[in-house]
Amino acid sequence: QKEVEQDPGPLSVPEGAIVSLNCTYSNSAFQYFMWYRQYSRKGPELLMYTYSSGNKEDGRFTAQVDKSSKYISLFIRDSQPSDSATYLCAGDSGAGSYQLTFGKGTKLSVIP
Amino acid sequence: DVKVTQSSRYLVKRTGEKVFLECVQDMDHENMFWYRQDPGLGLRLIYFSYDVKMKEKGDIPEGYSVSREKKERFSLILESASTNQTSMYLCASSPWTSGGYEQYFGPGTRLTVT
Numbered sequence: 001q002k003e004v005e006q007d008p009g010p011l012s013v014p015e016g017a018i019v020s021l022n023c024t025y026s027n028s029a030f031q032y033f034m035w036y037r038q039y040s041r042k043g044p045e046l047l048m049y050t051y052s053s054g055n056k057e058d059g060r061f062t063a064q065v066d067k068s069s070k071y072i073s074l075f076i077r078d079s080q081p082s083d084s085a086t087y088l089c090a091g092d093s094g095a096g097s098y099q100l101t102f103g104k105g106t107k108l109s110v111i112p
Numbered sequence: 113d114v115k116v117t118q119s120s121r122y123l124v125k126r127t128g129e130k131v132f133l134e135c136v137q138d139m140d141h142e143n144m145f146w147y148r149q150d151p152g153l154g155l156r157l158i159y160f161s162y163d164v165k166m167k168e169k170g171d172i173p174e175g176y177s178v179s180r181e182k183k184e185r186f187s188l189i190l191e192s193a194s195t196n197q198t199s200m201y202l203c204a205s206s207p208w209t210s211g212g213y214e215q216y217f218g219p220g221t222r223l224t225v226t
Contacts, residue, residue, distance in 0.1 A: 032213040034213060034215075042220065043217035043218050043219045044155075044202070046214065049213055088154075092213040094213060097211065098212035099157055099160070099212055100212055100215065102154050102155045104153070
């Protein structure tokens with residue numbers, strides 16, 4: 001069962017564009033939703049996490065969760081070449097499960 | 113800043129060798145995790161530990177074992193390395209308060225088994 005699905009891309013955008021990255025999930029028990037950024041040959045870096053439905057903003061990044069449609073989004077405003085990376089979404093039930101379910105990642109390239 | 117370090121960035125081993133991958137975190141986190149990451153398969157959990165000397169199997173524990181003798185250190189052991197264990201291995205830690213959702217990763221060890 002593919003619990004978290006993500007379009008692998010690659011996605012190429014010009015510098016300054018608004019980027020929208022999306023995931024769908026199937027596990028209704030998910031309460032926490034995470035976005036990780038992974039640069040080439042590096043470990044994933046936690047960008048932000050949200051609890052339940054709603055929006056969370058951190059600088060140029062906004063995470064959005066719609067539990068009714070099981071849809072997770074990450075928006076990047078004023079994208080920069082340094083945002084070029086693979087973005088992984090993940091879900092967790094939060095009930096002491098300890099096990100995140102990751103999407104396979106979307107590769108983003110921001111072209112100067 | 114949370115810092116998770118792994119003993120090697122690149123490792124080349126022969127089939128049948130016993131391989132030790134070490135992970136150390138400096139944020140006093142209770143939970144530690146070992147993943148492998150392969151193209152097209154994403155991140156897959158091998159084992160995790162929520163306390164010293166405690167361990168739980170993840171999705172793909174076969175061929176691996178772990179050891180956690182100290183809170184800050186979590187070791188992954190490949191008892192007899194095989195070519196299908198060639199992969200990127202990632203260690204992560206998270207605080208007890210978050211369970212597993214707030215995980216911080218190390219830089220990874222790229223293991224090649226020949």
